[in-house]
């Protein structure tokens with residue numbers, strides 16, 4: 001399984017004690033929650049625009065920016081991608097059970 005999100009989360013954790021002048025992530029932490037949320041809003045908008053334009057490379061680029069900034073939010077709140085992946089896995093499992101149950105009816 002790809003561990004990119006986990007490895008990035010470790011870097012984001014380490015940046016909590018980094019100098020804001022030398023680290024973009026440390027600068028986001030220093031500016032606080034509202035700045036992080038504003039970036040997520042901007043990146044979400046840029047993702048929507050890329051989706052409308054329909055250029056695959058641009059969509060990937062903007063979704064990467066969006067994912068990155070949501071990972072910063074998770075780290076800021078003491079969370080990590082493992083929690084989100086577990087939630088997605090839970091839903092996936094649930095939907096599998098739902099499918100089987102409805103087939104049995």
Ligand SMILES: N=c1c2ncn([C@@H]3O[C@H](COP(=O)(O)OP(=O)(O)OP(=O)(O)O)[C@@H](O)[C@H]3O)c2ncn1[C@@H]1O[C@H](COP(=O)(O)O)[C@@H](O)[C@H]1O
Nearest residue numbers: 008011012015018022023024025026027042064065068069
């Ligand atoms: N994955 C990323 C990443 N994706 C996007 N960005 C930054 O997010 C910002 C995106 O903002 P925009 O798209 O609005 O672009 P911009 O206009 O240049 O940015 P602003 O002036 O609006 O802030 C840019 O400054 C990008 O550099 C990232 N910055 C860091 N990382 C990762 O985080 C790690 C730690 O980064 P530092 O804290 O900088 O060491 C790095 O090693 C990377 O792996």
